[in-house]
Amino acid sequence: MTLTADLVIATAVAYVGLLFLVAFLGDRHTRNRDGGFLRSPFVYTLSISVYCTSWTFYGAVGSAARNGLEFVTIYLGPTLVFVGWWFILRRLVRISHDQRITSIADLLSSRFGKSSRLGVLVTVLALIAIAPYIALQLKAVTSSIEAIAGSSEFGRGSLEGWDEVGLAFGVAAGMALFTILFGTRNVDAKEQHHGVVAAIALEAVVKLTALIAVGVFVLYAGGGLDAIFTRAADAGLNIHATETFGDRWVASMLLAAAAIICLPRQFQVTVVENSDESHLRTASWAFPAYMLAMSLFIVPIALYGLTTMPAGSNPDMFTLTLPLAAGQDGLALFAFIGGFSSATSMIILESIALSIMVSNHIVVPIMLRFSADDSAGDGLGVRRLLLNARRLSIILILFLGFGYFYLTRASDALAPIGLISFTGVAQFLPAILAALFWRDASTKAAIAAISVGFIVWLWSSFMPSFASSSPLVAQIMAEGPFGIAWLRPQALFGLERLDPLAHAVFWSLFLNTTVLILGSLLTSQSALEHVQAALFLNLSRKGAGETRPLRGSAAADDLFLVARRVLGHQRAVDLFSEEAKQTGMAWSSLEPGPAFIHRLERELAGSIGAASAHVMLSKVVSGDAVSLEEVMQMADETQQAIEHSQALERASAQLRATAEKLEVANRQLRKVDLQKDEFLSQVSHEVRTPMTAIRAFSEILLSESDLDENSSRRFVSTIHKESLRLTSQLDEILDLSALERGERVWDSKPIDAEDALDQALRVCDALARQNGATMRSGPRASAAIVSADPDRLSQVMINLISNAIKYNNAPAPEVTVRSRVENGHYCVEVSDNGLGIPDDERPRIFDKFYRGRLGEVATYAGAGLGLPISREIVTRMHGSLELVSDAGEGACFRVTLPLARRS
Amino acid sequence: MTRRKLISAALFFTVFGALAFLPPLVLLFRFDARVAGVPIETVYIFVLWALLVVGTRWFSRVLPDDSPGDDKRPDAGP
Numbered sequence A: 001m002t003l004t005a006d007l008v009i010a011t012a013v014a015y016v017g018l019l020f021l022v023a024f025l026g027d028r029h030t031r032n033r034d035g036g037f038l039r040s041p042f043v044y045t046l047s048i049s050v051y052c053t054s055w056t057f058y059g060a061v062g063s064a065a066r067n068g069l070e071f072v073t074i075y076l077g078p079t080l081v082f083v084g085w086w087f088i089l090r091r092l093v094r095i096s097h098d099q100r101i102t103s104i105a106d107l108l109s110s111r112f113g114k115s116s117r118l119g120v121l122v123t124v125l126a127l128i129a130i131a132p133y134i135a136l137q138l139k140a141v142t143s144s145i146e147a148i149a150g151s152s153e154f155g156r157g158s159l160e161g162w163d164e165v166g167l168a169f170g171v172a173a174g175m176a177l178f179t180i181l182f183g184t185r186n187v188d189a190k191e192q193h194h195g196v197v198a199a200i201a202l203e204a205v206v207k208l209t210a211l212i213a214v215g216v217f218v219l220y221a222g223g224g225l226d227a228i229f230t231r232a233a234d235a236g237l238n239i240h241a242t243e244t245f246g247d248r249w250v251a252s253m254l255l256a257a258a259a260i261i262c263l264p265r266q267f268q269v270t271v272v273e274n275s276d277e278s279h280l281r282t283a284s285w286a287f288p289a290y291m292l293a294m295s296l297f298i299v300p301i302a303l304y305g306l307t308t309m310p311a312g313s314n315p316d317m318f319t320l321t322l323p324l325a326a327g328q329d330g331l332a333l334f335a336f337i338g339g340f341s342s343a344t345s346m347i348i349l350e351s352i353a354l355s356i357m358v359s360n361h362i363v364v365p366i367m368l369r370f371s372a373d374d375s376a377g378d379g380l381g382v383r384r385l386l387l388n389a390r391r392l393s394i395i396l397i398l399f400l401g402f403g404y405f406y407l408t409r410a411s412d413a414l415a416p417i418g419l420i421s422f423t424g425v426a427q428f429l430p431a432i433l434a435a436l437f438w439r440d441a442s443t444k445a446a447i448a449a450i451s452v453g454f455i456v457w458l459w460s461s462f463m464p465s466f467a468s469s470s471p472l473v474a475q476i477m478a479e480g481p482f483g484i485a486w487l488r489p490q491a492l493f494g495l496e497r498l499d500p501l502a503h504a505v506f507w508s509l510f511l512n513t514t515v516l517i518l519g520s521l522l523t524s525q526s527a528l529e530h531v532q533a534a535l536f537l538n539l540s541r542k543g544a545g546e547t548r549p550l551r552g553s554a555a556a557d558d559l560f561l562v563a564r565r566v567l568g569h570q571r572a573v574d575l576f577s578e579e580a581k582q583t584g585m586a587w588s589s590l591e592p593g594p595a596f597i598h599r600l601e602r603e604l605a606g607s608i609g610a611a612s613a614h615v616m617l618s619k620v621v622s623g624d625a626v627s628l629e630e631v632m633q634m635a636d637e638t639q640q641a642i643e644h645s646q647a648l649e650r651a652s653a654q655l656r657a658t659a660e661k662l663e664v665a666n667r668q669l670r671k672v673d674l675q676k677d678e679f680l681s682q683v684s685h686e687v688r689t690p691m692t693a694i695r696a697f698s699e700i701l702l703s704e705s706d707l708d709e710n711s712s713r714r715f716v717s718t719i720h721k722e723s724l725r726l727t728s729q730l731d732e733i734l735d736l737s738a739l740e741r742g743e744r745v746w747d748s749k750p751i752d753a754e755d756a757l758d759q760a761l762r763v764c765d766a767l768a769r770q771n772g773a774t775m776r777s778g779p780r781a782s783a784a785i786v787s788a789d790p791d792r793l794s795q796v797m798i799n800l801i802s803n804a805i806k807y808n809n810a811p812a813p814e815v816t817v818r819s820r821v822e823n824g825h826y827c828v829e830v831s832d833n834g835l836g837i838p839d840d841e842r843p844r845i846f847d848k849f850y851r852g853r854l855g856e857v858a859t860y861a862g863a864g865l866g867l868p869i870s871r872e873i874v875t876r877m878h879g880s881l882e883l884v885s886d887a888g889e890g891a892c893f894r895v896t897l898p899l900a901r902r903s
Numbered sequence B: 001m002t003r004r005k006l007i008s009a010a011l012f013f014t015v016f017g018a019l020a021f022l023p024p025l026v027l028l029f030r031f032d033a034r035v036a037g038v039p040i041e042t043v044y045i046f047v048l049w050a051l052l053v054v055g056t057r058w059f060s061r062v063l064p065d066d067s068p069g070d071d072k073r074p075d076a077g078p
Helices: A005-032 A041-051 A054-083 A089-099 A104-111 A116-149 A164-183 A194-222 A225-234 A247-262 A264-272 A279-296 A298-308 A315-325 A329-370 A381-407 A415-437 A443-466 A471-479 A500-522 A527-538 A556-567 A569-583 A594-608 A610-620 A625-703 A709-740 A753-771 A790-806 A839-844 A852-857 A866-876 B003-021 B025-029 B040-062
Strands: A749-752 A774-777 A785-788 A814-822 A825-832 A880-883 A892-898
Touching: A005 A116, A005 A164, A005 A194, A005 A329, A041 A194, A041 A264, A041 A279, A041 A329, A054 A116, A054 A194, A054 A247, A054 A279, A054 A298, A054 A315, A054 A329, A054 A415, A054 B003, A054 B040, A089 A104, A089 A264, A089 A279, A089 A415, A089 A527, A104 A116, A104 A264, A104 A329, A104 A415, A104 A527, A104 A610, A116 A164, A116 A315, A116 A329, A116 A381, A116 A415, A116 A443, A116 A610, A164 A194, A164 A329, A164 A381, A194 A225, A194 A279, A194 A298, A194 A315, A194 A329, A225 A298, A247 A264, A247 A415, A247 A500, A264 A329, A279 A298, A279 B040, A298 A315, A315 A329, A329 A381, A329 A594, A329 A610, A381 A556, A381 A594, A415 A443, A415 A500, A415 A527, A443 A471, A443 A500, A556 A569, A556 A594, A556 A610, A569 A594, A594 A610, A625 A709, A709 A866, A749 A753, A753 A774, A753 A785, A753 A790, A753 A814, A753 A825, A785 A790, A785 A892, A790 A814, A790 A825, A790 A866, A790 A892, A866 A880, B003 B025, B003 B040, B025 B040
Parallel strands: A774 A814
Antiparallel strands: A749 A785, A814 A825, A825 A892, A880 A892
């Protein structure tokens, strides 16, 4: 069998037919049953292996031949991301499931406040960044066909007369047709493509076995690893990685790690097509293992090719040319199919992913802007438009790839082209990480950051790739634009020591991240951003759908029209019937609540992206959704403020109360202090009088030696009398102050108050006789049991009676004592027939040391403490002592005591 | 190991895996020696890679099941 271009093209077409069949069967399989084998974690893992494109199949060998071990970084980066799947990929998958994310542009736009602008930006930039990558695949397929065609005399067959560009165009057109047939067959625009995934999984198996087959062949032909390496070393090749582990190593590993997250097709297979989160568990080790298997034979193939193939042959094609050179046509054909597999799977998925982004973020928003609300008549309209938009964008994507291929066809290596794309899509990484982990990242900052990163990328990575075809670019590369040296694309700001790749990666990602951080710190988030950010960050803590971005009410008819436009008649009917069943209302009277609107929005988002779904529903749902969200946010923030101010208020009220109490206490203290001073001065005054007398008489006794017996006796008796008075005064003072401080305790027990009164009368009998007063007994109570101390009660009675006797200046003094029981109280009245107490003295008679005018002149004046003490005692017995007589008649004091309760 | 420690272990496994592939650690293996004809640094990288696969397989089995339903996770990632 001789391989010709015709044969390989025919084989390729047949292979495509096989893939198509697999996809068709896969779709039918998932539709009939519930996924089954096609939803196994291994099919999922194999579909992720779309990461290994013809860049791996052909380019890795070329890269290994040129730069040694460096090619493994492209696989080590993703390996590390999958090893750490728990921290980034798991969150991505979960958030995307909950939010019905359809693409990487949708993810960013959804997180950053459903911003349409960000969605458009990411879509456009992804289109530009992926163009070199598509070109790489076109170049690889073209080169592989050329390699086979050039291998024999009649190899070109019907390709005679086609040059490389023509062939590449043919390949691009074929791929476009193929992808359109593949990816946009479904009338249903839902974003999971089980059939395609099945085909991709098959291709993953084909490319791995093909590469391993070539690897085994090389080992066999080369005589084992040892022989291959030894021969390479002998041929003067540097088999050791002397210069490998430098800045390029680090930069490309970082890029590859970023690419496995940021590449649109990787996001599509890893996140969007994921049907079960637990599949990620298997993929976490199985995908690195797949890449390890792919990489295992790369170095031997490269070294064997370098030592055996003629000088100047393209190392990128060793996988194909080595079997060809050895006459292994069958193996060569298998290798070609392997390489073709890796290219087609990449192109299919990448263009599907990109076309979804284009239709959801560019076409639908434009359509929404230009279509009136009421034009929703035909149910299929939107979906047909979507599919057509996707078909057009697939053509556009392949055309861009072809254009890039055409402009850069002079450079021959595959891997550097891929790295340009990687650097481009890596510009999404800071925003994605911020979306997952940083609540305060703002939309404005994200847009600015991605733009800045992309401009730097365009300048320092994308543009330089045209240097071989454009003298202008070459001149800018050498001298800088307009001769500005510090703007040279590969030595920005004078940074010349870095490898061009590391240079571009460093500046683009550094400036990108810096703008994102500073921008987020300086700008503030809108209400919707705030809500979405919280949703993205709290997703693992609470279920989705806690917040309802769209609220308000809408007519069921309007909502149904929108749903039918996007989801198709059947699904719209299903959705609404289910809601009608749940709420138990008839179809016609259905009133969609916020929960239903929210669900509808998520369903729509699954087809046209979050931003477009939001815009579309906002048009129908009445009530200002955003103002409600603002209210929510404001409520969130003001709640805290209110709590703070309430706490403050409570604290200050407490302070005020305390201050008032303090003031009261202070006033009391001052009053008491004043009373104390007054009391002290009065006591001093009272004590002073007898002391003065005692001193005067004792001085006389001491100085007058010739005093007669009589006088000295009189003086001594005066001294004695005064000291007695002094003692009694001091006793009373002590007694009163003790009473006032509550220090005197006595036993209150039920006693007959009449007994105490009788005893007092007996005691005062002598005094009355001495003063010539008559004691009259008025009506008396028979018996009155009060709770009191008998001695103290007598003391009060004695005091009152003796006062009545002593201060009675009537010619025939009379004292009358009456007692009675009334209203549960026991009353004793002591009255005399004296002058009574004048009006002006009445308020003061209970003051301490107040004796009244009569008291001043009375011969046996007391300290003026009798009444205060008595009142104190009666008060402590819960009774009262008061002056009841009017002015102008004799004084009358009344003691009232509550009767003791008989228990 | 507790659930939190397992998650921390998975994080450090990833971080140290990354460090082992990067200079300066990887430079330790850049000397002229060959294992079965293969340069030592190549062997190192592939063996490390295989170990990472094995370790991740272990982690993928022991890391807690964390479906959205029963989620009370206080940790959110690195």
